[in-house]
Amino acid sequence: MDDDVFPQLPPPRPVDGCSVCRRYARSLALAERTRDASSAVDIRVLWRAHHAREHAGAPS
Numbered sequence: 606m607d608d609d610v611f612p613q614l615p616p617p618r619p620v621d622g623c624s625v626c627r628r629y630a631r632s633l634a635l636a637e638r639t640r641d642a643s644s645a646v647d648i649r650v651l652w653r654a655h656h657a658r659e660h661a662g663a664p665s
């Protein structure tokens with residue numbers, strides 16, 4: 606039940622070889638581990654925007 610603090614969209618997948626994705630993935634993992642929900646939401650929004658811009662057409 607406690608896991609419902611992150612009900613938002615699933616995060617994008619890190620794209621192989623993309624250092625930006627790798628950084629977002631690490632930041633998101635840290636935010637989730639520390640239960641920092643507002644940071645996790647911010648990271649997902651930024652990461653999805655990065656995905657749309659840099660990896661358009663890649664399955665997410």
Ligand SMILES: [Zn+2]
Pocket residue numbers: 620623624625626627655656659660
């Ligand atoms: Zn990327």
